[in-house]
Amino acid sequence: MAKRVVIVGIPGVGKTTVVRKVVETMKKKNIDVESVVYGTVMFEEAKKLGINHRDDIRKLPIDEQRKLQIEAAEKIAKMEKDFLIIDTHLMINTKEGYWPGLPIDVLRVLSPTNIILIEALPNEIFMRRKRDVGRFRDFVDEEEIKREIEIARSMLSATGIILGIPFLIVMNRENYIEETANQILKALGVL
Ligand code: ATP
Ligand code: AMP
Ligand code: MG
Numbered sequence: 001m002a003k004r005v006v007i008v009g010i011p012g013v014g015k016t017t018v019v020r021k022v023v024e025t026m027k028k029k030n031i032d033v034e035s036v037v038y039g040t041v042m043f044e045e046a047k048k049l050g051i052n053h054r055d056d057i058r059k060l061p062i063d064e065q066r067k068l069q070i071e072a073a074e075k076i077a078k079m080e081k082d083f084l085i086i087d088t089h090l091m092i093n094t095k096e097g098y099w100p101g102l103p104i105d106v107l108r109v110l111s112p113t114n115i116i117l118i119e120a121l122p123n124e125i126f127m128r129r130k131r132d133v134g135r136f137r138d139f140v141d142e143e144e145i146k147r148e149i150e151i152a153r154s155m156l157s158a159t160g161i162i163l164g165i166p167f168l169i170v171m172n173r174e175n176y177i178e179e180t181a182n183q184i185l186k187a188l189g190v191l
Contacts, residue, residue, distance in 0.1 A: 003083050003188060004111065006102070008090045008156070009118035010148040011137045012129035014172040014180070018118060019087045021181035026083060026190060034081045038088035038101075041072040055136035058092050062099060065092070069101075073109040083188070086110065090117070090155040091148075093138055098151060107163055114165060116184055117156045120172045122146050 009015045019035050026033040043054045045068050051057055057065065076086060089101035102110075120128070122145040129137045140148075153169070160167035168187050172180040185191040 001113070002081065003113045004086065005083065005184075005188065006086045006088060006110065006112040006115045007118060007184075008088060008101070008115065008152065009172075010125065010145070010152055011089070011093075012125050012132060012135075013118050013120050014128065014177070015087050015118050017177055018172055018180045018184070019085055021177050022085060022184050025181060025185060029190065031190065032082035033085065034079060034083075035085040035087060036076055036079060038072055038076065038086055041075055042068045045071055053136065058094050058099075062094065062096060065094070065099070069103075069106060070109070073106045077109050077111070086112070090152050090159070093148075100155065102155075102159055104162055107159065112163065112165060114188065115156065115159050115163075115167045116187070117152060117167065117169045118172050118180065119149060119152075119169055120174070122149065124174050 007015050007019055016037060023033055023035045039054050039057065042057055043051070046057050046060070049060065049064065051060065057068065060068075076084075091098040092101055122142045125145050126142050129135075129139070156167050156169070159165075168184075170180055170183040170187075182191055
């Protein structure tokens with residue numbers, strides 16, 4: 001059966017980096033795999049609203065983000081692959097508070113078979129955000145990063161319950177990108 005794997009984790013934890021590695025390994029094994037960055041699909045439409053950077057999407061009014069969010073889910077749901085890996089977020093930090101990246105209607109449209117939360121140590125996430133100069137991530141202290149990690153865990157289990165699918169937490173240790181990718185590949189039965 002085809003797998004649709006949703007990869008989540010707080011900003012700067014390493015989702016896109018790890019997904020790249022997972023896809024590279026699968027392609028070497030001639031697996032029919034594709035990854036999609038949910039935020040890129042949203043950004044393509046957001047440009048029409050005058051948004052010039054992916055990190056400005058979360059500053060739009062919630063109703064506009066909501067429209068972009070559901071449109072992106074519908075586009076992504078049309079992608080047919082043996083393995084579709086969706087790089088996205090459980091929650092978005094907006095000025096009105098944390099906003100769910102995977103509300104129930106979006107989950108139902110995407111209909112994932114697996115959800116995987118990537119974690120890392122708070123101080124490592126802090127440094128990754130700081131080092132990554134191409135992005136405009138919110139600069140919060142380590143305490144706030146710890147809170148984000150806790151909220152992400154509770155949203156992860158809610159997602160598992162809603163859809164009745166397995167959920168997994170993997171640790172993306174500093175400079176161990178390949179090991180993190182391998183944990184995911186093992187869970188998906190590829191390694
Ligand atoms: P966002 O949610 O904002 O898109 P992300 O979770 O996709 O973030 P990445 O862009 O993949 O995060 O990674 C953030 C930064 O951390 C990048 O500079 C990346 O090279 C670095 N990084 C990712 N994983 C590791 C790791 N295991 N060790 C060291 N650096 C890492
Ligand atoms: P990323 O490159 O993963 O950080 O994605 C860029 C931006 O896209 C995020 O900061 C969010 O504003 C938006 N985004 C990504 N995934 C979702 C989602 N599931 N729901 C709402 N917004 C999202
Ligand atoms: Mg990313």
